[in-house]
Structure formats: C-alpha cells, structure tokens
Amino acid sequence: xxAGQGGAAALPERIAITLTVNGEARQMDVLPWTVLLDxxxxxxxxxxxxxxxxxxxxxxxxxxxxxxRINSCMAFAVMKDGANVTTIEGLAKDGxxxxxxxxxxxxxxxxCGYCTPGQICSGVALIEEGRARxxxxxxxxxxxxxxxxxxxxxxxxxxxxxxxxNEEAAR
Amino acid sequence: xxxxxxxRASSVDEAVxxxxxxxxxxxxxxxxxxxxxxxxxxxxxxxxxxxxxxPLNQIDETDSGGLRIGALVTNDEAxxxxxxxxxxxxLSSAILAGASAQLRxxxxxxxxxxxxxxxxxxxxxxxxxNKREPGTGCPxxxxxxxxxxxxGTSEHCIATHPSDMAVALAALEAVVHxxxxxxxxxxxxxxxxxxxxxxxxxxxxxRHGEIITAVELPAADFSRNYxxxxxxxxxxxxxxxxxxxxxxxxxxxxxxxxxLALGGVAHKPWRDPEAETLLHGHxxxxxxxxxxxxxxxKDARGYEDNAFKIDLAKRAIIRALSQAAAGTPQSQxxxxxx
Numbered sequence: 001x002x003a004g005q006g007g008a009a010a011l012p013e014r015i016a017i018t019l020t021v022n023g024e025a026r027q028m029d030v031l032p033w034t035v036l037l038d039x040x041x042x043x044x045x046x047x048x049x050x051x052x053x054x055x056x057x058x059x060x061x062x063x064x065x066x067x068x069r070i071n072s073c074m075a076f077a078v079m080k081d082g083a084n085v086t087t088i089e090g091l092a093k094d095g096x097x098x099x100x101x102x103x104x105x106x107x108x109x110x111x112c113g114y115c116t117p118g119q120i121c122s123g124v125a126l127i128e129e130g131r132a133r134x135x136x137x138x139x140x141x142x143x144x145x146x147x148x149x150x151x152x153x154x155x156x157x158x159x160x161x162x163x164x165x166n167e168e169a170a171r
Numbered sequence: 172x173x174x175x176x177x178x179r180a181s182s183v184d185e186a187v188x189x190x191x192x193x194x195x196x197x198x199x200x201x202x203x204x205x206x207x208x209x210x211x212x213x214x215x216x217x218x219x220x221x222x223x224x225x226p227l228n229q230i231d232e233t234d235s236g237g238l239r240i241g242a243l244v245t246n247d248e249a250x251x252x253x254x255x256x257x258x259x260x261x262l263s264s265a266i267l268a269g270a271s272a273q274l275r276x277x278x279x280x281x282x283x284x285x286x287x288x289x290x291x292x293x294x295x296x297x298x299x300x301n302k303r304e305p306g307t308g309c310p311x312x313x314x315x316x317x318x319x320x321x322x323g324t325s326e327h328c329i330a331t332h333p334s335d336m337a338v339a340l341a342a343l344e345a346v347v348h349x350x351x352x353x354x355x356x357x358x359x360x361x362x363x364x365x366x367x368x369x370x371x372x373x374x375x376x377x378r379h380g381e382i383i384t385a386v387e388l389p390a391a392d393f394s395r396n397y398x399x400x401x402x403x404x405x406x407x408x409x410x411x412x413x414x415x416x417x418x419x420x421x422x423x424x425x426x427x428x429x430x431l432a433l434g435g436v437a438h439k440p441w442r443d444p445e446a447e448t449l450l451h452g453h454x455x456x457x458x459x460x461x462x463x464x465x466x467x468x469k470d471a472r473g474y475e476d477n478a479f480k481i482d483l484a485k486r487a488i489i490r491a492l493s494q495a496a497a498g499t500p501q502s503q504x505x506x507x508x509x
Contacts (some may be wrong), residue, residue: 015177032219033172055207059271073204074207110449136504140395143272144273144408
C-alpha cells in the first residue's frame with residue numbers, strides 16, 4: 001500500500017519501532033495506521049490473538065501491554081513503541097502451561113475456543129491485579145470478554161481455582 | 172480507515188502549536204473511541220498528534236485541598252488511586268461502572284470527556300446525522316431511540332453523552348484545565364459539554380488546538396453520603412440508560428448540601444441546581460426525594476422507544492438519594508440494587 005498518494009504533504013511511509021513481544025525484542029517499520037492486533041497477527045504471525053469485533057467490544061484481542069490488559073484492536077502499534085507485550089503464545093514457560101491455561105482445560109472453560117486467548121490473557125491480568133475475590137467480582141472484572149458459547153460459569157471456575165491455589169501457596 | 176500522518180508530541184506547547192496550525196489534526200491518547208470512530212470512517216483525521224508522551228499522567232494535591240488529575244491518567248489509575256477512593260469515592264465508583272477493565276486501562280481522563288455519543292445513526296455513515304454531517308437530519312428522532320436523550324434535546328439532535336466519569340465530575344463540580352494557542356483557561360465541568368441546539372456537531376466548548384491538561388476536583392467532603400447508580404440493558408459493560416450521581420453533606424439529621432447529576436438522559440451530564448436546593452435543610456425523606464425527581468424531569472420529553480426513561484429516571488433519583496442518605500452506595504460488583 002502506498003502512503004503518499006494525493007495531498008500536498010506526503011504521508012510518511014513507515015516508522016521504526018521496537019516492541020518486546022513475549023520476551024523477545026522485535027524491531028520493525030510500521031505504517032502509522034497499523035493496529036497492534038494486526039501487527040501481531042499479520043506481521044509477527046502470532047495468530048493466537050483473535051480478531052472478534054475489531055471495535056473494542058468483545059475482548060478476543062486482549063493482550064497484556066506493560067503489565068496491563070488492553071484491547072489490541074484499539075491501539076496503533078506506532079504508539080506502543082518501546083512497550084512490553086505478552087500474548088497467549090507467551091504464557092507457557094518451558095513447555096509448561098500457565099496455571100490459568102491448565103485451569104481452563106481442567107474446567108472445560110471453552111467450547112469453540114475463539115474467545116479463549118483473550119479470556120486467558122484477561123484472566124491472567126485479573127489475577128495479577130489482585131482485586132477480584134468473589135465470583136461477582138470475577139464476573140464483573142471479566143465483563144470485557146464476551147463468550148458466544150456461554151462458557152462463563154466454567155471460565156469463572158477456572159479463574160477462581162487459580163486465585164484459590166495462589167492464596168493457598170501464599171499461606 | 173483513512174491514511175494519516177503521525178506526530179509524537181514531546182511538549183504541550185508543541186502539541187498545541189501543531190494542532191492549531193492544522194484544522195484536520197486531532198490529538199490521540201488512549202484511542203479507545205477515536206480509533207473505533209476511524210474504523211467506521213466517522214472520523215477521518217488527516218493527522219494524528221500522539222500526546223501520550225506528555226507529562227500529564229500524575230495525580231497531584233492542589234493548594235486548596237483538592238486533587239488535580241492529569242489528562243493522561245488512565246481511568247483505571249484514577250479509579251484505584253487511594254486519594255480518589257478515600258476523598259472522592261463517587262468518582263471512583265462512576266469510573267468503575269463504565270466500560271471494561273481493558274478499556275479502563277487505555278482510556279484517559281481527558282479522552283473520557285471527549286468521547287463521542289454512541290447514537291446508532293452517528294456511528295453509521297450510511298445514514299444522515301446532524302452531528303456527523305450538519306444539515307442532513309436526525310433519523311433518531313423518528314427512528315430507533317431507546318438510548319437517546321429526554322432532556323435538553325433539540326430538533327436537530329437527541330444524542331446523549333455516554334460518559335459515566337463526567338456525571339460524577341459534574342456532581343463534584345470539577346474544573347477542566349486546558350491549554351491552547353491563547354494560553355491556559357479553566358472550564359467548569361458543567362460548561363464543558365454543551366446542549367445540541369442548532370449545532371449538534373459541536374460537543375464541547377473546547378476550541379480547536381486546545382488540549383485538556385488536567386481535571387481538578389475541589390476540596391469536598393462527600394466521602395460518606397454518595398452513590399453512583401447506573402441502570403442499563405445488561406449488568407456490566409454497557410452504556411447507561413439512566414445513571415444518577417449523588418453526593419450529600421448531612422449535618423445532624425438534615426441535608427446541608429446536595430449534588431445530583433444524571434447520565435444517559437442528555438447531551439451532557441444533567442444538573443439542576445434548583446432541584447438540589449429543594450433538599451437543603453431537610454431530613455432525608457422519600458416524599459422530598461420524589462419532589463426533587465419531579466422537578467428535574469418536569470420538562471422531559473420522551474420519544475417512541477425511550478419514553479420509559481422519564482419514569483425510570485424519577486425512580487432512579489429517589490433510589491440514589493436514598494442510597495446516599497443511608498450511606499450505602501451502590502456496589503459496582505454486586506449488582507443487586509438495595
């Protein structure tokens with residue numbers, strides 16, 4: 001795609017940015033209008049992060065940027081220059097699933113699986129935030145992740161299990 | 172999405188200078204509304220000025236005992252700041268009633284105020300809309316209008332302002348600090364958003380090139396008797412049909428000071444100071460709360476799908492005043508309404 005067509009002021013072609021993605025520094029040249037979600041999927045081939053609504057309403061694109069969960073469909077990549085990004089691909093360590101990934105399996109917390117990467121990234125951040133104690137609180141703080149299959153009950157079970165085992169380990 | 176040029180501003184002065192010299196430029200921070208609007212081609216800025224690197228991300232004490240919340244403080248940071256939670260729990264509650272955890276992590280204080288309406292027609296460039304394209308008409312007035320305004324509408328626009336945060340800020344009499352080509356000025360929150368009148372395309376009194384630098388909360392003692400009651404079509408992650416922010420100062424058994432603002436019912440957070448004075452010096456009672464509700468809604472006009480909002484707003488006002496007077500604010504996680 002050509003950026004400089006028409007108009008008196010030529011539009012910039014590409015802007016150099018650096019992102020740390022799942023622990024690995026990645027340098028790339030991006031167009032200003034490239035959205036973080038598309039960068040991850042189309043440029044870095046990290047297709048675990050899903051495009052659901054593409055309008056910040058479903059949470060399928062949730063990733064963790066500098067420790068905070070965000071909708072990657074609502075962020076221009078160029079504005080995240082220097083950021084640390086964790087996607088679903090970055091959660092397992094040395095072949096061992098993240099406890100929340102394992103809990104999703106234990107509790108059958110998905111059906112079609114399309115919302116699952118976003119649910120898990122959101123849930124991992126929720127657990128880190130440490131604000132959810134009750135099921136009501138888990139549901140409220142997970143409301144940015146929609147599941148068309150309606151696996152909510154099991155998703156809450158999975159998150160509750162990890163919060164519970166973390167608390168036990170802390171005793 | 173349209174193509175645009177991008178500038179990362181390194182100072183407020185640079186951001187203002189660059190924006191003022193280009194009518195097609197827009198500031199971008201959290202991007203949670205602007206990027207969405209660009210994806211629908213509702214907004215097509217030729218140039219984006221990224222302000223996220225400006226030093227506007229602190230919450231500071233003011234000399235007069237209030238708080239100054241930088242424009243780039245995220246909704247999440249503002250809601251969970253211990254000073255905000257202790258001294259302005261109404262603001263914290265209202266912020267947490269809005270959006271999702273993900274959006275609150277990106278969305279900023281300044282951007283929240285500048286978000287556009289979620290009117291279905293405004294969002295759809297395939298339909299006319301006076302707010303999007305002045306002079307084309309308002310299909311909402313005779314079309315689907317469940318989420319639309321009942322107060323302060325005009326024949327040209329019946330859109331609502333969607334913010335929860337701004338409703339609390341109106342009740343708390345916050346002040347918006349801006350810097351523009353002509354220097355700094357301070358705008359009371361209640362004068363920041365405007366009614367649609369003949370120019371629904373203009374949401375606020377902010378001038379082109381002006382940037383919000385902070386929102387100031389005056390010193391206040393509304394930490395005990397407050398509530399933010401939000402009623403909507405689903406229990407979380409939905410815009411208000413009606414919301415009510417209440418802050419009371421109770422002296423003995425009488426209400427010494429009352430602040431009340433409504434969301435989801437007008438083009439701006441709706442305050443009615445005359446109705447608030449009906450409470451002054453009186454003990455909390457449902458009859459008096461009902462009189463306040465009747466006063467606030469006396470000029471309301473319902474449309475085909477949203478006439479229910481008039482009664483809903485009255486009941487919500489009575490319930491919210493009762494919650495605030497009792498010192499039992501609405502929980503934003505346990506959604507049962509007590």
